[in-house]
Amino acid sequence: MERTLEVACAGTASSFTVRKLSRATLYGTRRRMPVDGEGRPCRAAALTRDGRFLLPPGTTATLYLDDHGDAVERGELRPARGGEGAAPEAEPHPTEATELLDCVVRTVYALVAVAVSAQLDRLLAGTGVCRLDAGDAGGEVRFLVKNGAGYSLLVGEPSGFRFVGPDQADLSIPDAGGPWDDLDLAML
């Protein structure tokens, strides 16, 4: 089923179909994989610590358990945002390029426009970048970007970088003269 993105802007609605964009879908992949002595591909599995059960992919299931130990469907769960529940919906607003450049992009979606309102297009005509989230609690941020290739949705997170002055040199270099008794060799 095709996923869609609905954007409400000044009382109008725009909608897009959404497709995740990755290097694999754009350029293909180049990956390293383990092979056995005959060059056949190997697969990873999990071995329980007691050595009793060998668990290749497909032999386990992940459940979400609440504080009573009852299973909760994944679709019912919401991201915790400071105890306030789901993030509030926000109107898209144009933003400067620096705001997007100050974020690390986690996921990119290519959007195919189904219906784009004139209001949304007018907003994007300025910088070509609109922020879609309300900027709550500095968590996940979402940007709608329009360029010559079309529309994209970028989901990221603020970098948290701050301006530094002359007295803020990064001196966090490990101290060679530090104590040697905290080398926990048992954990190696």
Next chain:
Amino acid sequence: MSRWIRVRDSRGRDARVRMEPTHLRGRPPLQTPDGRAVEAARFIKAPMSRRYEVLRHRCPDDAQLAELLIEEDPEIDLDATGRRTGPTDRVLLDPDGNVLYTTAEAEVICDRDGIELERRLPADTPANVDGESPIVWTGRMLPRLEAARRFAFTRILQLRHVDGLTYDFLFGMARELDEAGALVLVGAGPGGRDPIVLERNGVPHRGFLGGRVEGDRYLLVLHLTNLELTMPGEVTL
């Protein structure tokens, strides 16, 4: 990843400075609609010994396997099914399901439809940010807005000074880029033509250096990208 980078400015001077990764909060934890915390737990459905491929070896054909399944329920392990896995170790299995104690590596290249194009012995790629050759400005400037609309920057690092001399060096770079309102394409190797590789055998990225200043403070950031904002199918290999 090295926390150091050797970088050259537009005037051809280079210095070794610190790189600081992002301070990300990560994805927020999940909770129930009424705000109660949940815990993810992994349970065993059926261990390896009860899978079709293993059970199939016990019977000459599928019909007899079907009979075995009906009569003896060999696919169900009452001791294992529903158990929490607890902590596990990762092991590698060959296609026959045998645990391997040592493996080789192959590099597999696939096109965007997932079709394998080539398989070869992997070559080690060293990191190139803290070697003898610095990361250099290519001279190609890209306005901030165009960079933001054209690339997805999936990794970013802040460059920081370690003493007064490197403060002057980085502050000058940030001011130059701020005045230009642009990012500069930087790279490794002669003329900065090679992509940036942060770790040994790491993912190669194209790098752009962006800078801003506020009074005597600066923010100099290395933006790394390996993904262009375009529609699938528009890129030609």
